[in-house]
Amino acid sequence: MKEDVNTALALLNIALGWIARLKANHALAAEDLLAAADASDLANKEQIKALLAMG
Amino acid sequence: MMITLRPHRRPRQLILAAILVPLLLAAQGCKDDAYTACAKASADISSTVKTGIDTVQTLYTAPAASDIRIDKAERDGVLAILGNLTDLNIQFRSQVRALHAHGVTGKMEYLRVADGFVSSGQALLQSGALHVKNQAAQDRLNTIFETVKVALNGIALAVQNAKA
Numbered sequence: 119m120k121e122d123v124n125t126a127l128a129l130l131n132i133a134l135g136w137i138a139r140l141k142a143n144h145a146l147a148a149e150d151l152l153a154a155a156d157a158s159d160l161a162n163k164e165q166i167k168a169l170l171a172m173g
Numbered sequence: 174m175m176i177t178l179r180p181h182r183r184p185r186q187l188i189l190a191a192i193l194v195p196l197l198l199a200a201q202g203c204k205d206d207a208y209t210a211c212a213k214a215s216a217d218i219s220s221t222v223k224t225g226i227d228t229v230q231t232l233y234t235a236p237a238a239s240d241i242r243i244d245k246a247e248r249d250g251v252l253a254i255l256g257n258l259t260d261l262n263i264q265f266r267s268q269v270r271a272l273h274a275h276g277v278t279g280k281m282e283y284l285r286v287a288d289g290f291v292s293s294g295q296a297l298l299q300s301g302a303l304h305v306k307n308q309a310a311q312d313r314l315n316t317i318f319e320t321v322k323v324a325l326n327g328i329a330l331a332v333q334n335a336k337a
Contacts, residue, residue, distance in 0.1 A: 126190070148273075151212035152250040152266055159259050165226050166256050169233065170249065 207283035210335040211269040214287070214328040218262050218294075221324045225317040227256050232310050240309050247305045251314060257297055258321065265290040280335055287328045294325045 205213065229251050235242040243251075268286045277283070298318055305311045 148206075148209040148212040151209070151216045152270065153218040155212070155219045155262070155266060158216065158223060159263050162219065162222050162226055162259050163256065164261075165223075165230075166252050169226070169230055169252060172233070173245070 187263065205335050206278065206279075206332070207280045207332050207335040208269065208273045210331040211265070211283055211287060211328070214324075214331050215262055215266050215269070217324050217327065218258070218321070221317075221321050222255050222259055222262070223269075225321065227254070228313055228317050229255070232313065238279050240307050241313065242307060243305050243310050244316075247310075251303060254297060254303075258294060261290060278300045280332060283335070284329065287332045291325050291329050295322065298322060298325075 229243070229248055230245045232241050233245075265286065268289075271281065272282050272286065280333045298321065303311070303314055303318065305314060
């Protein structure tokens with residue numbers, strides 16, 4: 119019984135590690151999306167400027 | 174009916190629970206939070222604006238005799254709207270980042286910021302009611318602006334559907 123509990127605790131520990139990594143990846147995904155949108159908007163503004171400069 | 178566990182079954186169930194409960198929690202964690210939903214929505218708007226700018230470029234550089242060509246004033250009018258929309262999007266991300274930096278996790282605050290962006294964006298699109306001479310060009314621009322409107326409306330929806 120004690121071994122089973124230890125096994126369950128070890129598995130729980132592994133699963134909690136997965137969740138921690140998932141949450142970290144999720145936060146990173148949001149940061150990545152915001153950074154991508156920053157770059158895209160910057161490129162959009164540059165493209166608008168270039169188009170307006172065409173005369 | 175009362176369910177009783179046989180003593181030798183308990184350890185197996187304990188192990189199963191140790192695997193399943195965190196996995197269920199992890200599955201719940203996969204749903205976007207309000208912060209991520211805003212980030213995705215902002216990236217979508219930016220991408221839609223990019224399509225709009227590309228379309229303007231195509232229409233403006235079309236051969237002079239082409240029935241999709243727009244003139245300089247028409248080009249400037251559309252680009253002004255897309256430029257202002259880009260500024261609004263940048264401002265939206267700035268507000269979203271500020272909320273996240275302050276540790277705000279509730280949907281309501283993100284929804285308030287998203288609603289502000291959607292209202293300003295819709296007002297901008299309405300104020301710049303677009304009329305170009307060539308009908309084919311008008312149709313293409315209408316499609317772009319409709320897509321932007323849909324993407325704008327999608328922001329509030331995405332935040333509403335985000336996990337609390």
